[in-house]
Amino acid sequence: MYLNIKFILLSLLLVISTTVFSYFVVQRYHSKIPIINQMFTDSAISAYDGLKPESNNPNGNYYKDRVLVLMYHDLSPEPKDPGTLSVANFEKQLELMRDNNFHWISMSQYTDFILHSSPVPDNAVLLTFDDGYESFYKYAYPLLQKYQAPASSFLIVNAIDNKEYTGIPKVTWEQVQQMHRNGIEFFNHSYDSHKYAKTNSRSTRETAMLAGRIYLKDKQRKETEEEYKLRVTNDLKQANDILQQKLGIQKNVLAFPFGGFSESLLDICDQLGIDVTFTVKMGINKPGQTNGFRMNTGGMANDPVLQLSLMKHAEKRLGSIQFEAGSRTLIKSLLVLVVVAALWLWSGSKLLAGRKRN
Numbered sequence: 409m410y411l412n413i414k415f416i417l418l419s420l421l422l423v424i425s426t427t428v429f430s431y432f433v434v435q436r437y438h439s440k441i442p443i444i445n446q447m448f449t450d451s452a453i454s455a456y457d458g459l460k461p462e463s464n465n466p467n468g469n470y471y472k473d474r475v476l477v478l479m480y481h482d483l484s485p486e487p488k489d490p491g492t493l494s495v496a497n498f499e500k501q502l503e504l505m506r507d508n509n510f511h512w513i514s515m516s517q518y519t520d521f522i523l524h525s526s527p528v529p530d531n532a533v534l535l536t537f538d539d540g541y542e543s544f545y546k547y548a549y550p551l552l553q554k555y556q557a558p559a560s561s562f563l564i565v566n567a568i569d570n571k572e573y574t575g576i577p578k579v580t581w582e583q584v585q586q587m588h589r590n591g592i593e594f595f596n597h598s599y600d601s602h603k604y605a606k607t608n609s610r611s612t613r614e615t616a617m618l619a620g621r622i623y624l625k626d627k628q629r630k631e632t633e634e635e636y637k638l639r640v641t642n643d644l645k646q647a648n649d650i651l652q653q654k655l656g657i658q659k660n661v662l663a664f665p666f667g668g669f670s671e672s673l674l675d676i677c678d679q680l681g682i683d684v685t686f687t688v689k690m691g692i693n694k695p696g697q698t699n700g701f702r703m704n705t706g707g708m709a710n711d712p713v714l715q716l717s718l719m720k721h722a723e724k725r726l727g728s729i730q731f732e733a734g735s736r737t738l739i740k741s742l743l744v745l746v747v748v749a750a751l752w753l754w755s756g757s758k759l760l761a762g763r764k765r766n
Contacts, residue, residue, distance in 0.1 A: 465720075472531075480548070481537070489708070490709070492708060502551060509530075515558075519659055519684050525695040536561070558592075562663040563584070565647040567602075568581055568584065597647075599647035601640070606623045607621065609628065618668065636672065660680065687701065691730075
């Protein structure tokens with residue numbers, strides 16, 4: 409009788425562990441199966457599919473004990489680049505959020521919420537800006553002051569006051585310090601790793617520099633894991649040290665360039681005391697979600713009215729989104745499956761042998 413019960417329980421456990429392992433396999437490799445891949449993509453959400461304009465609701469309650477993090481980059485009165493948001497649309501976003509009972513919170517409130525489950529207002533929103541563009545100071549900062557909205561900016565630290573750094577003009581340390589004195593918070597977007605790099609000698613593959621090992625042209629080989637960890641550790645530590653020196657920042661927060669991250673990078677962050685990180689994957693954040701989701705709310709195609717509708721329905725449309733399983737998760741679930749399967753076979757053989765004897 410005991411063996412029968414044990415076998416039944418192990419059979420149930422085997423089914424559960426097989427299901428969990430299969431889910432992680434599909435989640436990680438769904439991109440190779442087009443039909444399944446459609447179930448995991450959120451492109452429809454980002455295009456506002458199925459959403460309609462809604463009237464203002466100054467007393468609305470759309471979600472609680474959750475935080476939406478919005479992500480911006482460059483702003484311009486007359487955008488010419490697809491990734492640039494018009495100043496008019498940015499102000500319209502702020503106006504709609506204010507008139508529909510959304511509540512802006514600071515990074516300090518957000519990290520306390522994520523790490524310690526500290527309370528946040530209903531319909532909480534964190535505003536974040538990447539790359540430290542000069543347009544943040546010229547266009548976003550005055551509007552943030554006008555609407556009394558706290559915000560955080562992630563700086564490519566080596567680009568600040570660096571005349572040799574090319575591309576879209578960046579803020580200066582003088583501007584950063586002025587904004588910081590008036591409530592804007594600044595954090596790490598790497599020291600000088602906001603780039604893609606080759607991962608092989610044929611230059612056929614690239615990775616975000618923080619996210620993985622790169623090809624060393626002078627040594628004609630790929631970085632070792634130890635070299636990768638040392639390079640990334642030095643970059644992030646240098647950025648945090650300079651921010652600490654310039655602004656006295658205590659909280660270590662990092663937005664991954666291009667949203668690229670890996671299990672090794674998360675380990676490095678943990679060793680450096682970087683408690684909270686951000687990706688560019690759309691979703692909604694809850695306590696314990698130390699690697700955060702962000703909604704891309706910039707760009708020429710932005711529709712402030714439909715964006716507001718998406719924010720109102722964020723818990724339903726974004727609440728189930730998760731990160732894909734990493735290799736360690738797959739290995740752990742496989743080990744559990746192997747152990748359960750071995751116990752199931754052993755129990756089954758004992759039960760079969762007992763029946764033969766009887």
